[in-house]
Every structure is written in structure tokens, then in C-alpha cells.
Amino acid sequence: MASTPSVNKSPNFKELFWRFTLRHLQDEPARFILTIAGIALGIALMVAIQLSNEAALTSFHDSIDAMAGKANLSLSSTGNSFPESLLKDLADTRKQGELLPVVQGKMAPQDYPKEFLTVLGVDLFKDKEARDFQVLGVQDKLLTVQDLLRLLPQPDGVFLTQKYAKAHSILVGQKIRFIINDQIQTLTVNGLLGNSGIGQAMDGSLALMDIAAAQKVFNKIGKLDRLDWIIPQKADRETLESQLQKLYPTYKIERPSRRGEQVEKMLSAFKANLLALSLVSVLVGAFLVYNSMSIAVVRRVEEIGILRTLGITQKQIVRWMLAESFLLALVGVVLGVLLGKLMAYDVLKVIGKTIQNLYLPIPLEQRLPSLTHAVGWILFGVLIILAATIPPA
Amino acid sequence: MALLLDVKNLSKIYPAGSENVQAVKGVNFHVEEGQITSVMGPSGCGKSTLLHLLGGMQSPTAGEIWLSGKALHGQNDEALSQYRQSTIGFVFQFFHLLPHLDAVENTELPLLIQGLSASDARDKARDVLDRVGLGTKEKRRPSQLSGGEQQRVAIARALVHGPKLLLADEPTGNLDMATGKAILDLIRKVSNQQNCAVLMATHSREASEWGDMVIMMRDGQVHGIYPVRK
Numbered sequence: 273m274a275s276t277p278s279v280n281k282s283p284n285f286k287e288l289f290w291r292f293t294l295r296h297l298q299d300e301p302a303r304f305i306l307t308i309a310g311i312a313l314g315i316a317l318m319v320a321i322q323l324s325n326e327a328a329l330t331s332f333h334d335s336i337d338a339m340a341g342k343a344n345l346s347l348s349s350t351g352n353s354f355p356e357s358l359l360k361d362l363a364d365t366r367k368q369g370e371l372l373p374v375v376q377g378k379m380a381p382q383d384y385p386k387e388f389l390t391v392l393g394v395d396l397f398k399d400k401e402a403r404d405f406q407v408l409g410v411q412d413k414l415l416t417v418q419d420l421l422r423l424l425p426q427p428d429g430v431f432l433t434q435k436y437a438k439a440h441s442i443l444v445g446q447k448i449r450f451i452i453n454d455q456i457q458t459l460t461v462n463g464l465l466g467n468s469g470i471g472q473a474m475d476g477s478l479a480l481m482d483i484a485a486a487q488k489v490f491n492k493i494g495k496l497d498r499l500d501w502i503i504p505q506k507a508d509r510e511t512l513e514s515q516l517q518k519l520y521p522t523y524k525i526e527r528p529s530r531r532g533e534q535v536e537k538m539l540s541a542f543k544a545n546l547l548a549l550s551l552v553s554v555l556v557g558a559f560l561v562y563n564s565m566s567i568a569v570v571r572r573v574e575e576i577g578i579l580r581t582l583g584i585t586q587k588q589i590v591r592w593m594l595a596e597s598f599l600l601a602l603v604g605v606v607l608g609v610l611l612g613k614l615m616a617y618d619v620l621k622v623i624g625k626t627i628q629n630l631y632l633p634i635p636l637e638q639r640l641p642s643l644t645h646a647v648g649w650i651l652f653g654v655l656i657i658l659a660a661t662i663p664p665a
Numbered sequence: 666m667a668l669l670l671d672v673k674n675l676s677k678i679y680p681a682g683s684e685n686v687q688a689v690k691g692v693n694f695h696v697e698e699g700q701i702t703s704v705m706g707p708s709g710c711g712k713s714t715l716l717h718l719l720g721g722m723q724s725p726t727a728g729e730i731w732l733s734g735k736a737l738h739g740q741n742d743e744a745l746s747q748y749r750q751s752t753i754g755f756v757f758q759f760f761h762l763l764p765h766l767d768a769v770e771n772t773e774l775p776l777l778i779q780g781l782s783a784s785d786a787r788d789k790a791r792d793v794l795d796r797v798g799l800g801t802k803e804k805r806r807p808s809q810l811s812g813g814e815q816q817r818v819a820i821a822r823a824l825v826h827g828p829k830l831l832l833a834d835e836p837t838g839n840l841d842m843a844t845g846k847a848i849l850d851l852i853r854k855v856s857n858q859q860n861c862a863v864l865m866a867t868h869s870r871e872a873s874e875w876g877d878m879v880i881m882m883r884d885g886q887v888h889g890i891y892p893v894r895k
């Protein structure tokens with residue numbers, strides 16, 4: 273028998289590790305499964321919240337962009353309508369670029385009283401310059417200018433998005449009863465907005481009307497809600513902006529692209545809450561690991577004691593426990609990221625509803641980021657969980 | 666015979682509340698290579714503590730331990746672990762086998778800890794299991810073995826890596842008379858084969874007379890060291 277006092281050779285760690293870990297896994301699968309499930313749930317929640325958070329904000333941004341179109345300056349009276357005469361006063365500004373009046377309102381179909389549509393009343397011909405939309409007629413045929421001209425004089429015409437029409441089985445030509453300012457009015461669906469530009473904004477909860485029709489329907493005859501300009505020259509726009517600010521100090525003069533930033537600021541508190549929530553879920557996962565490892569250490573005090581008498585060092589024991597929890601964490605976190613991606617759409621709905629209730633209508637477009645962040649999440653999750661192992665080990 | 670173990674003025678004090686427990690008080694003795702020595706004394710006299718000190722599982726409060734001319738006192742965990750890996754074998758009253766591993770897996774643990782490959786370790790472990798008479802039961806887990814058989818596995822594990830000193834703490838304390846006697850004979854046979862010294866703690870007079878020397882302990886002190894008359 274070789275009794276050579278061994279030269280400082282390190283243990284056959286691989287063999288020992290697999291033997292112990294697999295044997296424990298075999299003999300007490302419940303602890304492993306519970307731990308992995310705990311980690312997976314915590315990470316899944318975090319990933320789902322983050323994914324849907326980003327998706328909500330991204331498509332919210334897109335909506336704002338689509339609705340603003342090319343307009344790069346706008347004037348509105350904070351929340352109220354203003355007299356149409358303002359348009360005449362500002363007619364001169366047409367020299368610098370396009371000037372587009374807008375009436376805005378909200379309505380819901382009588383059959384779906386909670387599903388509000390944001391209605392933009394615009395000059396349909398001119399507005400095609402500013403905003404990106406296509407109008408489709410029966411059987412999705414693109415409407416020509418002649419078609420539009422024919423439809424225009426109708427005082428009760430409305431254009432819904434294709435997405436909305438499909439979801440509510442609405443056909444072109446159909447008459448629909450809407451609740452507008454607590455009254456029921458019947459509007460005719462003159463056409464559908466194709467699935468691009470404005471037709472994609474706000475998750476389809478948007479309608480276009482001719483400005484005159486909108487004024488009538490929303491009881492805003494002789495009134496406007498907003499003026500949009502498209503000013504090609506930057507210098508012109510800046511001059512106009514400061515002129516308007518001097519002339520109309522009580523009005524809101526802004527660049528539509530800024531509107532997104534403002535709302536985002538508004539939403540940042542909400543975002544922070546979600547982030548905190550997702551961190552809590554990860555901490556819960558970490559606590560589960562801590563707990564599981566504490567149990568493992570307690571249950572293995574004897575085992576560890578025996579291994580110590582056989583010459584395993586304290587450091588090697590810690591390494592062993594870390595390796596085991598790394599394995600648990602890795603499996604749990606990978607499962608969690610996959611599960612989180614599955615859960616994201618449901619969370620997105622909840623977040624969308626909440627934002628809608630709290631702030632303003634927001635699209636529920638499912639545009640989830642890909643799993644490119646996954647590696648980062650996995651690293652993050654595994655690190656947190658390893659940190660939770662060190663105290664018990 | 667060459668000197669293996671030299672213990673000088675060894676003391677261990679356990680801090681226990683306001684009054685400290687002095688478990689080992691100024692103990693002196695030595696053990697030759699391959700010598701079989703019993704440490705005899707009533708329960709609580711400090712036998713286990715002494716064995717733990719010699720195995721580097723605890724650090725002495727005072728005194729010196731020399732093994733083959735190397736100091737054990739004042740060493741760090743790394744060095745003491747290395748020492749246990751290479752030089753020491755342990756056998757306990759309650760066997761202390763790992764319940765999740767079978768007989769041969771338990772036996773080869775010290776070799777894997779030393780860094781041997783799985784197949785080399787398996788070959789050596791089988792050899793030793795054969796020598797303790799358990800060759801046919803290598804696939805059984807501890808719960809499927811009798812007390813005597815478990816202790817045989819423990820002896821195989823304690824000797825598989827060729828230690829110079831086997832520390833046995835009441836190895837027959839949990840066995841009936843006949844089985845206990847067989848275990849003692851086995852320890853003597855196998856340790857003689859590889860020239861391994863044995864230090865066995867026991868509170869039974871019969872058991873103590875099985876070795877070459879007896880160290881009498883009481884209240885943490887050595888009261889006398891006698892050769893066993895054969």
C-alpha cells in the first residue's frame with residue numbers, strides 16, 4: 273500500500289462533486305426541485321416585467337411618433353379647445369411650411385363602452401402630407417382621391433384602424449353607434465386605416481374623421497384642439513416657436529417629439545416601481561437559495577464533518593457548496609428566463625391596463641424585445657444566487 | 666522501532682460559560698511506529714479530545730505534538746487537512762459512513778480526496794474491502810449492512826490510503842461482545858499488515874488489554890502507562 277505522504281495534490285473534485293451532488297439529487301429530489309422552481313419563478317417575474325415594460329414604452333413611443341407624423345411644432349391650449357379664428361390669425365405661417373388644424377376627441381362603441389378610441393379630426397387630404405396612413409375600402413382596396421372626395425361631404429363618416437375593425441368584426445360601410453359626450457351618435461365606417469403608420473398607433477384604438485365632421489360630432493363647431501406645423505427649415509421653426517411663445521403665452525407650444533420625453537418622465541416613477549418589484553422577485557429567489565443551502569449545510573453537518581476527518585479543507589467545502597448552488601442557479605435562471613418570456617405578454621396586458629388607467633391610453637402592441645438580454649439576466653441571476661450561498665456555506 | 670508520535674505537555678481547555686472545561690491537562694507520552702496503544706479511562710476523562718488533537722481536528726491550548734519529527738501544533742487548516750489526508754485514519758463508535766454512498770464508494774473517499782483517478786481509487790478500495798471480508802458487499806449502502814459490517818467498511822476507509830496512525834474512538838462501543846472482539850482482531854491484523862500504529866480510546870478494561878500498551882487516563886491527566894502482559 274502506498275503510504276507516500278502525498279505531495280500537495282488537490283482532490284479529485286470533479287468525481288467527488290458529481291458523486292455527492294447527483295446522489296443527493298437522487299435521494300432528495302424535492303429540495304432540488306423546489307429550489308430550482310423558486311429561482312425560476314423569481315427570475316421569470318423579473319424578466320417578464322422588464323420585457324413587457326420595455327415593450328410597452330417602445331410601442332407607446334411609436335404611437336406618439338405616428339400620431340405626430342412629420343409635424344415638428346404644435347400649438348394647443350392646455351386641455352381646452354380654442355377658437356378656429358386662430359387659424360386665420362396664423363395663416364401667414366403657411367409661408368414657412370404646412371399648417372394643419374386638428375380636432376381631437378374620444379368615443380367608445382355602445383357595444384364596448386370601455387374600449388375608448390382616440391379620434392383625430394384632420395383635413396384628410398392635407399394631412400396625408402404630415403401623417404402616414406393609407407385608407408382602405410371594401411375588401412381592403414386602397415381608396416383613391418376620387419373615392420375620398422365622394423365620401424367627404426358625409427358628416428358622419430369615420431375611419432377605423434384595420435386592427436380594430438378586425439378585432440370587433442366591423443366591415444366598411446357599417447353603421448356603428450358610439451357613445452360621445454354621454455350621447456349616442458351613429459357613425460358610418462367609410463374606410464379602414466391600413467396596418468402601417470397611424471394605423472398601428474395606440475394598438476389600433478384610433479380613428480380618423482374629417483375635421484368638419486369631427487367638429488360637429490364632438491360639439492366643437494368653430495373650435496380646434498391643436499395646430500400642427502411641418503416646417504422644413506430648422507431656423508424657421510425656431511423663429512416661429514419663439515414668436516408663438518411671445519404671442520400666445522397661455523398656450524402650449526411644443527415639439528411633438530418632446531411629448532414622448534415628457535410622458536416618459538411621467539412614467540419613470542411607474543417604471544421604477546416595476547423595477548423594484550422585479551428586484552424583489554429576484555431577492556425572493558435568492559432567499560430561497562439561501563434557505564435551501566442553509567438546509568443543505570445543516571443536513572450535511574455530519575457529512576461535512578466526516579469529509580473533514582478525511583482531509584477535505586474548509587475552503588474545499590465552500591467551493592463544493594458554491595458549485596452545487598451554481599448548478600441549481602444556472603438551471604433555475606435559464607428556466608426562469610424562458611418562463612419569463614412566456615409570461616411577458618400577460619404582464620404586458622396588466623401593465624398596459626395600469627398605465628392606461630393611471631395616465632393615458634397606451635397601445636398593447638406585443639413587441640417584445642428578443643432574448644439578447646438573456647445572457648445578462650442569466651449572469652445577474654446566477655451572481656445574486658451565488659452571493660446568497662456564501663453565508664450558509 | 667522508530668518513534669512515530671511524541672506528545673509533550675498537551676492541554677486543551679474548552680471555554681464553557683464562566684468556567685472553562687480543562688479536558689486534557691499536561692499529557693505526555695509517545696508511540697512507536699506500528700505500535701498498538703489503548704487509551705483507557707472513564708467516560709468524560711478526555712479520551713476523545715485527545716484523539717481529536719492528535720488528528721488535527723482541534724488545536725491544543727498548550728503543548729506540542731510531533732509526528733515523525735514534524736510539528737502539528739500551530740498549523741493552519743490547510744496543513745492539518747493535508748496531514749489527515751496522508752497520515753491519519755479515523756474509526757468512530759458510530760461508524761460515520763456516508764449514507765448516500767455504498768461500501769466501496771465510502772472506502773475510496775480518502776483516495777479521491779488525495780486526488781487519485783476514479784479507476785485507481787476503485788481498484789485500491791476493492792483490495793482493502795476484500796481484506797476486511799466485505800468484498801461481496803461492496804455495492805451495499807450502510808443502511809443495508811449490519812453494525813459489524815459497517816465498522817469493517819469504516820476500517821477499510823481508515824486504512825485505504827496507507828496512514829501511519831489509526832485513531833479509533835471506542836470502535837467497539839456500539840457492537841456486541843463477539844462482534845467487537847472480531848473488529849479489534851481485524852484492526853490489529855490489517856494495521857500490522859501495513860505497519861500502521863493504532864491509538865484506541867476505550868472505557869472497557871477487556872478491550873484495553875488487546876493492544877501492546879495501555880495509557881490510563883482520568884480527569885484529563887495520564888495516570889500511568891503500562892505494557893500489556895501477553
Ligand SMILES: Nc1ncnc2c1ncn2[C@@H]1O[C@H](COP(=O)(O)OP(=O)(O)O)[C@@H](O)[C@H]1O
Nearest residue numbers: 679681686688707708709710711712713714715
Ligand atoms: N466541544 C466541547 N466543548 C466543551 N466541552 C467539551 C467539548 N467536548 C468535550 N467536552 C468536555 O471535555 C471533557 C472530556 O470529554 P471527552 O474528550 O469527550 O471525554 P471522553 O471521550 O473520555 O468521554 C468532558 O467534560 C466534556 O464534557
Ligand SMILES: [Mg+2]
Nearest residue numbers: 712713714834
Ligand atoms: Mg469519547
